[in-house]
Amino acid sequence: MGISKTELFSDQHNEIAALAKAIGHPARVAILELLSEIEGCVCGDLVDEIGLAQPTISQHLAVLKQAGLIRGAIKGANRCYCIDPIRWEQWQGLMMDFLAQCKTIEHPCKADY
Amino acid sequence: MGISKTELFSDQHNEIAALAKAIGHPARVAILELLSEIEGCVCGDLVDEIGLAQPTISQHLAVLKQAGLIRGAIKGANRCYCIDPIRWEQWQGLMMDFLAQCKTIEHPCKADY
DNA sequence: CCATTTTATCGTAATATTGCAATATTACAT
DNA sequence: ATGTAATATTGCAATATTACGATAAAATGG
Numbered sequence: 001m002g003i004s005k006t007e008l009f010s011d012q013h014n015e016i017a018a019l020a021k022a023i024g025h026p027a028r029v030a031i032l033e034l035l036s037e038i039e040g041c042v043c044g045d046l047v048d049e050i051g052l053a054q055p056t057i058s059q060h061l062a063v064l065k066q067a068g069l070i071r072g073a074i075k076g077a078n079r080c081y082c083i084d085p086i087r088w089e090q091w092q093g094l095m096m097d098f099l100a101q102c103k104t105i106e107h108p109c110k111a112d113y
Numbered sequence: 114m115g116i117s118k119t120e121l122f123s124d125q126h127n128e129i130a131a132l133a134k135a136i137g138h139p140a141r142v143a144i145l146e147l148l149s150e151i152e153g154c155v156c157g158d159l160v161d162e163i164g165l166a167q168p169t170i171s172q173h174l175a176v177l178k179q180a181g182l183i184r185g186a187i188k189g190a191n192r193c194y195c196i197d198p199i200r201w202e203q204w205q206g207l208m209m210d211f212l213a214q215c216k217t218i219e220h221p222c223k224a225d226y
Numbered sequence: 227c228c229a230t231t232t233t234a235t236c237g238t239a240a241t242a243t244t245g246c247a248a249t250a251t252t253a254c255a256t
Numbered sequence: 257a258t259g260t261a262a263t264a265t266t267g268c269a270a271t272a273t274t275a276c277g278a279t280a281a282a283a284t285g286g
Binding site: 003004005043044054055057058059061062079 | 261262263264265266273274275
Binding site: 004005006008009010013014016017018020021022023024025026027028029030032033035036050051052083085088089091092095096098099100101102103 | 117118119121122123126127129130131133134135136137138139140141142143145146148149163164165196198201202204205208209211212213214215216
């Protein structure tokens with residue numbers, strides 16, 4: 001039904017999934033990378049850098065903002081977006097733990113592929 | 114239009130996004146964690162552990178398989194799924210690089226939030 | 227072969243996502 | 257106030273996702 005049964009899962013699993021979902025689009029990956037590279041935040045440069053229409057970029061920014069990965073502030077005539085360092089670190093910790101956890105256990109799986 | 118313009122982005126961005134998208138559902142996070150914990154791979158135990166119907170679990174497994182994160186083999190009456198260690202390590206590297214990259218640069222953003 | 231068990235696939239309904247044109251909003255300058 | 261530049265919002269169309277019941281397929285045990 002297009003709706004996830006989040007109540008079945010732990011907070012941690014839901015959080016990892018929500019944040020992964022926010023990164024789960026190449027435009028948003030590109031936006032995050034640009035936000036980290038360009039000095040002094042970014043506004044509409046993203047529209048020029050990425051080849052998508054302005055409303056589409058704005059929408060992707062809203063997704064990232066809702067996920068808490070970025071923050072926006074009004075700065076003159078244009079908005080100013082930055083990666084939220086606190087939230088980013090939190091996400092980084094969650095994800096790295098998860099990545100490590102799913103790797104550490106040795107698999108006794110001897111099935112032939 | 115519900116379809117991503119992947120041609121606008123680099124292979125690396127598309128790959129990060131594709132793999133993040135695969136992890137972007139709590140059921141799949143839970144499945145990956147279970148696959149890493151349970152000895153000797155897993156099959157239909159996932160249906161019991163997670164509260165979703167069997168076809169739904171099977172569908173999530175297909176998503177993870179398509180993303181290359183897990184592999185499946187027939188083992189007797191039931192299938193046997195494992196995390197693909199090579200692909201997992203590759204994904205882990207990509208993701209950790211991305212996480213680190215977006216964090217390292219100091220932001221001169223002085224906007225007040 | 228037939229029944230059983232296990233998993234995959236099909237079909238379908240509900241909802242979400244992606245993308246853009248058109249339009250509204252916001253902040254600043256004049 | 258009026259105009260301009262930059263973003264956000266709205267509305268919409270196309271497609272994707274999520275979930276499950278029903279059914280098919282595959283392997284084993286009898």
